[in-house]
Amino acid sequence: MSGFPVLTTILLAPVAAALLMVFIPRDEGKLIKCVAAVGTFVSLALSLYVYFAYDQALGGLQFVEKIPWIEDLGVSYFMAVDGISLPMLLLTNLIGFAAIFASWNVNNRPREFFILFCVLVTGVMGTFIAHDLFIFLLFYEVVVIPIYIMVIIWGSTKRVTKEYAAMKLTIYLLIGSAFLLVGVIALFMKSVGILGAPDMSFTALAEAGRQLGRFDQIWLFGLMLFGFGSLISMWPFHSWSPDGYAGAPTAVSMIHAGVLKKIGGYGLIKIALVTLPIGAQFWAPYMAVLGVAGVAYAAFGALAVKDLKYVVGYSSVSHMGYVMLAIACLNVIGINGAVANMFGHGVMAALFFSTIGFIYEKTHTRWIPDLGGLARQTPRLAVAFMLAGMASLGLPGLVTFMPEFTIFIGSFQVYGGLAVAGIAGIILTALYVLRAGANTLFGPPRPEYDHLVDIRGPELVPLVVLGTVLLAGGLLPSLLFDMINSGAVPLMAQIQDVLQIGGKF
Amino acid sequence: MVEFAMQHAWLVPLLPALSFVIIVLLTRPWQKLSALVSIACMVSSCVIATLAAYGIFTNHEFTEKPLVYAARWFSLGLPGAPDLVVNVGVQLDPTSAMMIFMVSLVASLIQIYSVGYMEGDPGFSVFFSYLSLFASSMLLLVISSNLLQMFVAWELVGLCSYLLIGFYTHKISAREAAKKAFVTCRVADFGLLLGLLSLQIVFGTLDMVELSEKIHHFQEYTTAGVLTLIAVLVFIGPIGKSGQFPLHVWLPDAMEGPTPVSALIHAATMVVAGVYLVGRTMFLFSQVPAAMELVAVTGAFTALFAASIALTQREIKRILAYSTVSQLGYMMLALGVGSLTASMFHLWTHAFFKALMFLGAGSVLHALHHKADVWEMGGLIKKMPVTGWTFVIGGLAIAGIPPFAGFWSKDEILSMAFNSGHYVLFAMGAITAFMTAFYMWRLIFLAFFGDEKPENHPHESPVFMTAPLVVLAFLATVGGLVGTPWTPWDINWANWIWFHEAHHAEPNYMVMLGSVILAGAGIFLAYQLYYVDKARAKAHALADKYRALHTLSYNKFYIDEIYLWFNHSIVDGAAKLFFLFDIYIVDGIIINGIAAVTRLFGEGARISQTGRLQNYALVFFLGVLAVAVILAFTNPSSAGLMLGGVK
């Protein structure tokens, strides 16, 4: 842990790129894209460095940067990573980098697009490396604005107008954050009484929160559950997700489905669960029920829709149901599974959305009955689609399988029959993924798509980057799990004595 | 050499995987080179597998105690006391050694065959990459030391099967068949997954060696009822993968893939994975008799059921497919009656003669430009002697005519069923044997003998295709000799592959004679109906006489239609219902409803927004007034504050 502020550098690289882009003439589209790519690449490279330089044996917070900011509120610029935030940070940068290339063909106001995108990436990263609740919320709000603008300007109108989609996304995020804010403020006020001095850092709040009474913990956790839950598209607060993704431009869908909604799960684990374990225990069964309901419900939804983006939108709701189920397990396996599944799903969803983005760009349709036989005309695109699809249905050997397996183990142990209902989701998942894939890629090639050019050059980057991660994480799960485990074990150890149900077999 | 092969058995699945990567990333544009890479890797893998198998078979201690190399794959929880550990590794014992040998051998032969069969296909290289990936996954499956690892490979072979069935992507039927295969297997895998999860949770491990020890005294962990449930759940997986009733529907449709695929995946190797899994987990099944009965009954019923369908089918590959289902039923039956030996033996012989027959069928299709209806063939043996005669050997083997391979293994299964007292199941097996002989020879007489059809212009296939046929025909002839009751004990199948304890099967002449008679009767009946009677009037008359039965059989007992109905009405209906619920109730009423109410308030509030400055000023002063009044009358000192800070 050298004195060099690595995390801040990671955080600011896209911002620097955005600032630089301000000074580039608006018609230099290629240069703008290159600058954006370099900015995100710096972040990606550094976060890879951090990922592998992190001492897993030591665990805990590393690469700490702490500068007091607002002393009266105990706010400090507190950046640090642990085993849970690191995969999320890495994921953000992977997707951020890939998304630049997935939007390589954006030619309508490219400068504004990439500036906003870089700000968006920074905001998301910030939430994952901040260890101060105030900073966390600050970055969270930073995220909302670019998304709104990007959907409005570069979005597409299908079942719903893009304005509606943008509004829905934004309002949902804001409503969630409003409830969250109430909970956070209440928690903070109470923590001041317990700690004697204001302190907004996660650590201090967690310490104070665990001393709260049962009633306080329950209603505070409830607020946070609602806040974070609507962010992670927990059923029934999910309906922004399909509409929003369908309306958003590719890069936003990638970031949003890939990492942004994971802030919800991340927050539930790293803030709500650690701070309010008794509240978590109270709410866990409800979370599990909602999770399973989301899995099944959204899987059926995905089966019924005909728009590719809707399919993936519903599918991501379905997958997030597993995350909820996993968190509700309240044991080490569950937490591991939840974080790993967020990672895996992020990579998968990003690849999926980038592929669909390309398909839409080339064929000008996402309506499944209008597509078909693309495997002949655009084989690489088909490979990307199949890869993402197989990851979506949890094929072993890809990064999404082991997380699901661990979630199944964790939840089966705790919830039995309910978990079985959740596991049954894998059948439906296979059904809708294959149906969408088969009807898009296979079957007789359509003459109207004969002129299509397969993805090439920069367009291949998302496939290569994300595909590599999909495979590497699947073949060597310990790459991912060792890291998460080093964060999950101490985390659960903190609350283990408070909880009655443990994580042991 | 042998030592090296045994220690590095992990190379066996790795080499084909390597060739998959090489082809996909590098050599795809060069078809011949791709094929070369693929075959080279496969053959090397086969050589290593052969050496390793040789080492295992010659050293008897591995029969009792498998050779295991394992490494941590990942673990969760505290490093000292983890909550979940998953290892990957290689487990070599005679069963897996036999399998890697058989799989790599058949795969090598089929890859060679494919060079001829797939020639000129635009997806040539891709096809070889898929074959390599499949071989790799299958080999990984059979040498897995851990059930989770096995499950991974299990799913991967499913994927390869999906890709290969749907290889002709432009054909809608291929696409649908591939999807059907994957989803059907997925349903089954759901059960298997639940079983594995339960095993992990109850016993805390999925390592096969460890698990077998723990299950041996399972009472310390759980009750017999739970264990039975687990065994049944685990068995659901094989039902799907090995095409047992009622999840057999995907297997005949899987014939949409190129014929080498049908031979490799849907006859010789992948479909027996289910049987292999049950064989591998005999330590589990043997503890719960109820599950064993289930396995046996499922197997016997499937054997009979599939054979009855095969009787009336017309497409050559479909007949073979149902015959595969039927034979897999035999293997399950053997497992169910407790004989790992017989099951694995039949698996072994079946791989050869079924691969042979599929490749032969492929050769025929190749010659006839994919005309598949056996009624439109005839007299092919004159134009295609190698294909024809090797097919006849296959027919003899599957019908159970001594000394061909099929006889010995089928006979062993029947006698095991008989000896263990399952007389009903034995009877079902025996009837199936008769039917098998009949429908297979019906196929042979229709396709290869009789009058030549003038519209066909068959020709013998290239040597790439006939050479594997000859090799397989040889194996189908002598492959069974390792397991006859008269084989010397040292090299006897039963001495290598067994469960609990090896026992030498005494020849049961009654059963043996019976099965030969049944097989002979089947062939004779087919001969009468389809060879002697050139016009096949009797056959048609018979079909007319039992019209209902014939229709049922010809339409596969309408199982597909039932599933189709279920899928389209129930699943899709539910999906539509949920979707509409989402759009109109959750979204329409709740979400947009809240939004509409908000908007209503906004519209209301808009009225106050007149845009006239003086209105605003008035309201402003009202507000000032209100604040002032409140301050003045609630807090007297603030009045002073407002008026100049006095007092």
Next chain:
Amino acid sequence: MGLVDSINWMAVAFYVLAAHIVVSALLVVCVRNIVHSVLWLAVCFVAMAGLFLTLDADFLAAVQVMVYAGAVCIMVVFGIMLIRRSDMGHSNLFNGQTKIAGGVVALVIVLCGALSARTQWLLSPNEVPAETVDNIATLLLSKYVIPFEVAALLLLVALIGAIILAKEVTVDATDSER
């Protein structure tokens, strides 16, 4: 003490001036002709200058007469003339919120009056020094020089702003070469 002696002439002056101010202010608001309104405004301002005299603010009284009664009123009249209306008799009407505004205003007056009456002021026993102009001049150019200069600047800015705002806007910019 005699009756005449006892009359506080300052008080009388106050009451007389106050009556002028209030009545003329009411007329400013109430007359229907805007020109009359401005005339009454001038009356009001002059009366107020007198009031300032009773408060010992002779300099301010002078300023009041010059700036308000003189400059402002004249300027407003010019403004009115620039915005010519055919019917001057109805140039200064009320809008629809008269009654409610009257209520509010009454309350404002009552409240302010009540508050000022109730407040206990710390009255100073001293008198205002006689040399008001001297004192103000000294203060303005010493202690308050910065606000004084800023005020000057403000006036300048206002001047320029007013010119720009009121300048005739030509639709076709033919004089762009200037």
Next chain:
Amino acid sequence: MQLTLSVSLTHYLVLSAILFGIGLFGVLVKKNAISVLICIELMLNAVNINFIAISKYVTPGDFIGQIFAIFVITVAAAEVGIGLAIIIAIYRNRLSVNLDEFDWLKW
């Protein structure tokens, strides 16, 4: 009966309040924009009375109220100038100075 006419700070403040009220009333109810401007002048004058009166009775030696009143007059003069200019500009566009017709703040 003794007629005692006396003047105190309160008298001035009340007068100021009345004048302020009249000005405010005018601002709120007049249609003519120039009229509103005039009424604002009335209000400012009310404020000036306040300043000067308090200056006399509370801080007679400091002249702070008077100086403030001077600034108020200055600002008022500037305000009238700018205000009239704005009104004239608006009039050119709309040919009206009727405030009831100006509802642009609505959007």
